[in-house]
Amino acid sequence: MSTAPGQTEDTLASYNRKRDFTQTAEPKGRVTSGGGHRFVVQKHAARRLHYDFRLELDGVLLSWAVARGPSLDPADKRLAVRTEDHPVAYADFEGTIPQGNYGAGTVMLWDRGTWSPDGDPHEAIKNGRLRFTLHGERMRGAWLLIRMKGSKRENWLLRKLEDDEANRDSDLTQSHTSSITTGRSLEQIAAGERTSTRRSSNLAASRPMPLEHRAEPPIPVSLRDDKPADEVRAEHAQPVVQATKRARARAAERAMISHGVRITSPDRQPYPQAKVSKRDLVAYYEQVSVVMLPHISGRPLTLIRCPRGVDARCFVQQHAAPGFPEAVRTVSITEASGETQNHIYVEDLAGILACVQIGALEFHGWGARAGALEVPDRLVLDLDPDPAVAFGAVVDAALFIRDRLLEDGLSSWPMLSGGKGVHVIVPLTGATWPAVSAYAKQLAQAMEKQAPERFTAEMAKTDRSGRIFIDYLRNQRGATAVMPYSTRAKASASIAMPLDWDRLGQTTSAQAYTVHDVLEKGLPEVAEQASAPQRLPRSSPGGE
Template identity: 35%
Template sequence: MSTLDRYREKRDFSVTPEPRAELVEAGGDRLSFVVQKHDARRLHFDFRLEWDGVLLSWAVTRGPSADPSEKRLAVRTEDHPVAYGDFEGTIPEGEYGGGTVMLWDSGWWEPLHDPAQGLKEGKLHFRLHGARMKGGWVLVRMRARKGEKRDNWLLIKERDDFAGRSADALINRHRTSVSTGRAMRAIAADKPAADPADHGKPRPRFHKVQLATLKNAPPGGEGWQHEAKFDGYRCLIALGKGGARLYTRNGKDWTDRFGALCASVTALPCDAALIDSEVIAGGGGGDFSSLQKALKSGGPLTCYAFDLLHLDGKDLTLQPLSDRRAALERLFSGLPPRGPLRLSPVIEGEGAAALDAICQAGGEGLISKRRDAHYRSGRSSDWIKSKCIRRAEFFIAGRAPSDKRGRPFASLLLGSHEAGRLVYRGRVGTGFDADDFAELNAALDSITRKTPPFDGDLPPEADGAQWVTPKLVAEVEYTEFTAEGRIRHGVYKGLRQDKEASNVSAKAEAEIDSDATIGGVKVSSSDRVVFPDAGLTKGDVARYYEVVADRMLTHVADRPLSLLRCPDGISGDCFFQKHAGKGFPDGIRSIPIEEKDGGTEDYMYVSTPGGLIGAAQMSTIEFHIWGAARDRLDRPDRMVFDLDPDEGLDFADVKRAAGEVRAALDACGLASVPMVTGGKGVHVIVPLRRISEWDSVTYFSRVLATIFATRDPARYTATMSKAKRKGRIFIDWLRNERGATAVAPYSLRARGGAAVALPLTWDELGDLERPDTFHPADVEARLDRPCPLDQVEPRGIGKGAVRALEDLSKS
């Protein structure tokens, strides 16, 4: 038995305009509430809370009161469908509940305990976030009198910032619909929505919209806000004196086409606004084809708002996104969660995990936005889009004739504008229904031409085509771009009437679609240039790590590590990441590690070539490793002294310093190996036996560095301070603390020449003229020689080493 059976039994849906009885699934993390002013046999207010797929309903005889001393009778009635929350109109006389219904308030409610338990025990405590009813409220069931059949409750306002002191001020102050602005008489007379000229400030002008840059993966790191990519039309909403105007991304006024949204827009509680949004079909889940049909038939539309450019005369475009979003949420706070006008949900967590979740759910993709960025017209890297489905816009250049009866053409020939040229992009022959054929054939007949619009030679598949002037834009789904830059297995999705053919480019999609399999790992966008100066691509980086994997894993495998990721190449923004996210390749594994504050975090490690290549697929350039392996994290097996010279010192100064550190370590019985880091410094690495804990290794390295700084303060410093480093070499001993990392041997560096961090012999270091000499090809040529780090015997920091260190400090 359904909880909506009583609702269904009381109504004749062939007569009443009320929605049919349908249970719905949860619509997100916000539960809707609605209050409807109902002029039936007796005027009352219907108070409804969404729960378990329906609207729990109470008839409040005298209406809600914001005065906490007022206890308003609320009679429990039958559950209503969630769709009833949008209903406003007149129920015919003679029908159950006959009379006028006004949508008096709507928003979302926040249960303060388990609602199921509260219904059972007779007390519901909650907060309301509506346009009119706000703050804490409670519903309390009254004890039934003998023979009484009604389920009577009391609706009571809590004492908080939203409480009032007048019993009926709330219902007397608000006498019009929260949705259409109409009074009860206007609703009964079926008059249109109230005059939108009530908005008191001038309507903002159209503003060129911000566009996202297509990337193969979302950006990582903090500072980004992620939202679902919708499959619809971009819409810029302008509201103010004179009402609402709804524009396409190119500034076309589509207020008439998006007319179903105007009532909700004009009901927004502001004097003026400029809102960036996306319009899609139906109740929030329609695709682009459904949207095309909805626009033609006048079907329902849903608008997801995601940015606020102006509010009540104030320009917000120079404010960071985080502030604009907060203002938009305040403006939309009273709207029903499932209404035609909604907030675009923000997806929490790391971008890769968010994209993975959307793709698994069959979504379109992800839009990632910098939280600290201003709103900028045009395309920028502040907004990044990454797609689940490969889809792009192309202009229609012609049609291939069909030999099948009833089919006016076999396929459409497609193109795009690239750097002033018109480029052939292949054809699409599926996805058309009868209406599509009729619409396209009529439109193409009016723009025919004799010659192809393309520059250059065309493939044989274009022979015999009927050419047209490139004015129409088609949206097409496809499996991939071929090496020639043409789509494969295209499926027609519809015409884009909001975009000009002269602006259509598929360059980004074609570049993204350059995948390669390297070492058994799929590497996307393998031909994207990562090192512009060196001309190395993402695929080159992955192939380098495939080649050096066996050598590199000797020093990297099974250690907690940090990855330096550069999704846009080294000329873009790079960031460190030490915790793996969802969507990372299987070769990147995680290990729980207890941190200083007592909490536990999952750190990354790799143990196979696939792990190194998988990290390169995630746009990793550099690997930085702990000084201990995961099987004994408390016992480091290496000690590192990073010799970091101040600007102005040359490499000869660094080599001399490395030699002096080596001599001091030799005096303590510890063998060492130099490693050029690919930058201006040198690491002196000491392989250790695992007999000492972190405190001992940290103490030893700090004392040794301090000895040098004390003995020769004009040349050395053991302090990180930039001011104290002037003209000196900083002996960085901090790499030897638990949790600290140092660049891994054989790691690439994210610097102009694509240099590599490479271990050397001491003789090789002496002969070296520059620290950034070695590049991927040089390293590959050395792999038939032993690694210098494997040629020294690890030793422990025992009593003898400590005594020798004490002697050094006294000398």
């Protein structure tokens, strides 16, 4: 993705290689001459909805995919993933890319105009900090693209800079849902409906059009010749409004497909306060699956399901039920009662997404895998503080336990629970359930004995006043703990986030990371969590 002056056709080689122009109406990639400074934003309902932000430079359109679209609030930093350069002719493309083709889905011209770089844009892009001014119909004023460090892909952040065009009270993408040129919705474009009449604009100095000039629904042909346009529109305004409402309702219920899993009602918000939709959850788990699967794959699970969202009734499920998605696997387990039940587990991203589809907002897993149920491979100590305990004290307690484990030759890593506390996790090998359970209990009791003013090993709420309960009970056969990177059923859409010890010391809340944080900024750069498994010491904690 060269940005140097004097582009050649090789600049668009990646664009051309990805497309079959006998099947798609997208323009062929040709570098244009001249020094134009067009910009365009295309709303793209592909595998997941996003907004393609494009700036013309040196005869091509530099392109970024912005997952949640631009925001006028300077506090919002939107993840913008750099994609292949596009031809300038793409700035006029609106239509549907057929299924089976790269980028399959519907493309809407959402905004367009011109842009003015602040300084040399080539040097700015090279340095990863491009500041510019937009002159569009929806996006105007000063903006900034800044490249994120340390990411495998070329990830940038797009944000509005503070000026007269900034607006903290308006949701730009929700306020504008139709094409800037044809007035059509995504659904109308996909259905191939006719273009609505719209006057042309002066792009160099375009401003939002008065309502009387904005695109209006097309007039039925059978009525156009008999009556004045205004009279026809007045007669048909109500049916059009009703049809629009029905179309939007259908769109809200329309399914999306991700990794073979059908996700219905993708725009429904399980987290209304945090404005996190099912589509956002799909995007989140797609992003974290590479690091999450090594932790969750194969573990019998308990799901917290909230089919109507976090504000409605939620319930717990660990057994398979009729109608469960095929991507969710089952394993037969004989429980302590002697009864055999089919428990659920996942082994890939499709399994995770299938659980999201049925309303799962939390994943809790066993300390062993389905293929070795009697061999626990981790120990978990859940530090559960009394509400009066400051989070800093919980961090200090985790560090204290880390050092105590090191005395027994055990390395550990921390995880924000996404709720109130911190988990300290020890990878194990060659362990048994009785040994892990006994060691965890003895360690918790030793901590209470050493610092009774700070710790309790008793589960009763009355024993926790002003102290931290060291929950060792998660280390019994059949017990579960929240999985790393799982979302939590909290209003903030918080995440159970693994960290390293240094970053834990800089954290001020167990809910410090949310779905939107990861979608916009990526995962925190932390040390590798899959440390080598260790054997439990033969002597009991505390030397007893």
